[in-house]
Amino acid sequence: METRKKKAQISVYLDPAIMAMLADHAARRDQSQSMIAEAAIASFLSPDAAERREAVIAKRLDQLDRRMTRLERDSGIAVESLAVFIKFWLATTPALPEPAAQAARAKAAERYDQFVTALGRRLAKGPKLRQEVSEDFGESPASSRADARGE
Numbered sequence: 001m002e003t004r005k006k007k008a009q010i011s012v013y014l015d016p017a018i019m020a021m022l023a024d025h026a027a028r029r030d031q032s033q034s035m036i037a038e039a040a041i042a043s044f045l046s047p048d049a050a051e052r053r054e055a056v057i058a059k060r061l062d063q064l065d066r067r068m069t070r071l072e073r074d075s076g077i078a079v080e081s082l083a084v085f086i087k088f089w090l091a092t093t094p095a096l097p098e099p100a101a102q103a104a105r106a107k108a109a110e111r112y113d114q115f116v117t118a119l120g121r122r123l124a125k126g127p128k129l130r131q132e133v134s135e136d137f138g139e140s141p142a143s144s145r146a147d148a149r150g151e
Contacts, residue, residue, distance in 0.1 A: 012037070 014022065026033045043049055096104055 022033050022036060026036045029036065046052075095101075
């Protein structure tokens, strides 16, 4: 039967705030403070701790880079869509005579206010266009959530 080596005891002075954090963490994990402190010291002294931190940071930076790339693509698509719409609208909409133009401007202001109100409601609670597009093309909700997280 193998005998277990007795652990060495040390005295450590901790700042009260750090002690409170240690006690809280240990209570949440239902572990002893000694076990939490031992694991933290072992992790800190581990020769590969720096590499692990670097790997975690590199992974997070890669996720952020993918998200930024996606944002650039999406904003480029939005700008191009708007430009094509404006060109089409200008090419197909005839100029109105002055009496009709004044009435059209008044109606346009009213419609614009309605549009801004509807946009506000949509942004506050409605589904986003990106979600609707993914549903239209048969993308699964789980893959669109993973995509939104950058995975």
